[in-house]
Amino acid sequence: VEVSIPCVNCVDVIRPTDEFCQGCGARVSSDQKERLLERLEIHDTRMAAHMKHVRSARQGIITLAVLFAIAGLVMFFIAKSESDSTLVTLRALPEDMAYPELINGQSLTIAEVRTMIEREPLQILALNLVLAAIMAGLWFWGKKAALPAIIAALAVFVTVHVANALVDPATIVQGLAMKIIGTVILVRGVRSGLEARRIELAQRV
Amino acid sequence: MDSLIPPSGQRDHWPLMRRQFWFYAAMLSVSVMMTIATSLEFGSGARIDACGAAGMASVVTVFAVFSPTSVWRLLGWPRVEPKTAGLLLAGAALWGLGIEGYFFLIRALGVQFVQFWPDFDAAAWPWWAVFVIVCVVPGVFEEIAFRGLIYDGLRPILGPRDALLVEAMGFAVLHLAPLIFISHFFIGLGLGMLRDRTRGLLVPMFAHTAWNTYVIGSEWWATHHALIIP
Numbered sequence: 001v002e003v004s005i006p007c008v009n010c011v012d013v014i015r016p017t018d019e020f021c022q023g024c025g026a027r028v029s030s031d032q033k034e035r036l037l038e039r040l041e042i043h044d045t046r047m048a049a050h051m052k053h054v055r056s057a058r059q060g061i062i063t064l065a066v067l068f069a070i071a072g073l074v075m076f077f078i079a080k081s082e083s084d085s086t087l088v089t090l091r092a093l094p095e096d097m098a099y100p101e102l103i104n105g106q107s108l109t110i111a112e113v114r115t116m117i118e119r120e121p122l123q124i125l126a127l128n129l130v131l132a133a134i135m136a137g138l139w140f141w142g143k144k145a146a147l148p149a150i151i152a153a154l155a156v157f158v159t160v161h162v163a164n165a166l167v168d169p170a171t172i173v174q175g176l177a178m179k180i181i182g183t184v185i186l187v188r189g190v191r192s193g194l195e196a197r198r199i200e201l202a203q204r205v
Numbered sequence: 206m207d208s209l210i211p212p213s214g215q216r217d218h219w220p221l222m223r224r225q226f227w228f229y230a231a232m233l234s235v236s237v238m239m240t241i242a243t244s245l246e247f248g249s250g251a252r253i254d255a256c257g258a259a260g261m262a263s264v265v266t267v268f269a270v271f272s273p274t275s276v277w278r279l280l281g282w283p284r285v286e287p288k289t290a291g292l293l294l295a296g297a298a299l300w301g302l303g304i305e306g307y308f309f310l311i312r313a314l315g316v317q318f319v320q321f322w323p324d325f326d327a328a329a330w331p332w333w334a335v336f337v338i339v340c341v342v343p344g345v346f347e348e349i350a351f352r353g354l355i356y357d358g359l360r361p362i363l364g365p366r367d368a369l370l371v372e373a374m375g376f377a378v379l380h381l382a383p384l385i386f387i388s389h390f391f392i393g394l395g396l397g398m399l400r401d402r403t404r405g406l407l408v409p410m411f412a413h414t415a416w417n418t419y420v421i422g423s424e425w426w427a428t429h430h431a432l433i434i435p
Contacts, residue, residue: 119315126314127383134386141370148367151222151359152374155229159378162233166240166381194218194362 003039003203005032016040016200030144040199047199050192057150057189058142060182064157065135072128079121090114131160147193154186218362221273225358228268229375232350235260236381250324255334258342265346268354276353276406283403293402297412300395301419307388316384321421322428339421344414351376351393352400352409369397392416 004013012023016036020027041048095111103113134156142149161179165172239257243250269276285293312318325335351372359368373393377386396409403409 115315123315123384130383130386145363145367148359148363148371151363152371155371155375156378159233159381160383162237163381163383166237166244190222191219194222197362198217 003036003043005035005039016203037200040203044199047196050196050199053188053192054146054150054196057153057186057192058139058146060185060189061135061142061149061153062139064153064182065132065139068128068132068135072125072132075128076121076125079124083117083120086117087114090117131156147190147197150186150189150193154183154190157182157186221358222362225355228264228350228354228358229379231264231268232261232379235264236379240381249328250321251328251330251334251338254321254324255338258338258346261350262342262346265350265354269349272354272358274354274357276349276357279353279357279400279404279406281405281407283405283408285403285408289402293399293408297395297399300391301416304388304392308385311384314384318424320424320428322424335421336418340414340417344417345410347376348396348400348406348410348413352397353406356397356400365401369394369401373397 002015004015006012007014007021007023007026009026010021010024012021014021014028014032014036018028037051041051090110090113093110095109095114097110099108099110099113103116108116135153138149138153138156142153161171235257238260239253242253242256308318321335321339355375356368356372359371362368363371373390376393376396377389380386380389396413399409399412400406
């Protein structure tokens with residue numbers, strides 16, 4: 001079944017993957033593209049199944065954004081209470097005294113260690129909020145271009161967990177089911193996105 | 206943009222996409238091995254940096270040799286008009302200032318950057334070795350990887366604009382430091398634009414090497430200057 005919608009400016013029709021109307025050259029709007037996709041889904045059950053996976057991958061991206069933000073806040077408060085109790089102990093010591101242990105291979109003074117501890121909760125919060133913002137940005141981008149947004153989200157998601165495991169190997173098993181489910185949803189989203197594009201392109205041939 | 210969409214609607218892009226994922230995973234593995242080697246102190250920092258650079262260069266070379274799209278055609282001399290070259294230079298200067306501003310902000314937050322000189326000083330390696338390992342090898346091979354293999358692999362699937370954004374994102378996250386994600390995303394985007402405008406990899410390679418040289422040079426200044434002028 002050939003799917004098309006009428007052009008608003010001329011008598012010609014617009015087909016999937018068209019960027020411009022073949023008749024008058026008007027740019028195809030995002031609303032028109034969405035309508036074309038909806039029609040394709042109605043006429044092609046495979047397309048409907050693939051688009052369902054793409055949508056769940058997008059929902060997965062926004063869920064990850066929310067989870068990163070919540071995890072950031074929870075970890076901020078945990079790190080803050082831990083750093084506050086450590087700071088109480090350090091306050092009893094003179095500022096210019098050398099800290100008895102090496103930190104990251106460096107010898108630091110008590111004042112430097114205090115600054116480091118004070119900043120740690122904020123760094124954890126900033127890191128998680130950056131990740132949440134990246135995922136939220138990808139979700140927004142996914143409204144317009146779902147496939148590239150899902151590919152980028154998959155790369156970010158896998159890399160973040162690999163980096164996390166390197167910093168603290170104990171985190172490999174933490175939330176393992178979530179990590180597997182997230183990866184599967186995103187990989188399936190990429191595959192379905194590619195298939196959906198293939199069906200769209202087949203309309204033009 | 207339309208001309209880049211493959212003519213056949215029946216073409217299956219999954220094998221091409223899978224190749225990109227494998228390549229990305231191989232690059233990620235090199236970063237992982239370097240991080241593990243550093244944390245377990247398998248050798249001096251300088252040796253680990255050198256092995257990491259060699260590992261990345263090997264992975265990129267293997268994938269480039271077996272890539273269905275030729276990277277070598279991108280290594281020709283760029284043909285840029287003087288006016289475009291001037292605009293590119295001005296853009297690069299502004300872009301560099303913006304990135305440096307971002308680095309200033311995250312330093313103020315207390316984020317510590319990786320330092321190269323203490324390791325190379327301790328190993329007593331000459332300056333040119335540092336230049337090759339930290340500036341030239343990443344400048345050349347990261348460009349072949351991201352602006353060559355990944356960008357060219359994604360372009361027929363996603364179109365040039367989206368491929369540019371995805372390669373920049375991959376480049377940013379592969380540095381394994383979320384707080385420099387934003388700066389490195391824009392670095393990847395800028396280098397990708399240079400690749401597009403000059404239709405080759407030589408100019409982005411030069412820009413990348415120059416940027417790394419600036420970073421390592423400013424670190425040298427900060428760590429050695431006080432020793433030279435007491």
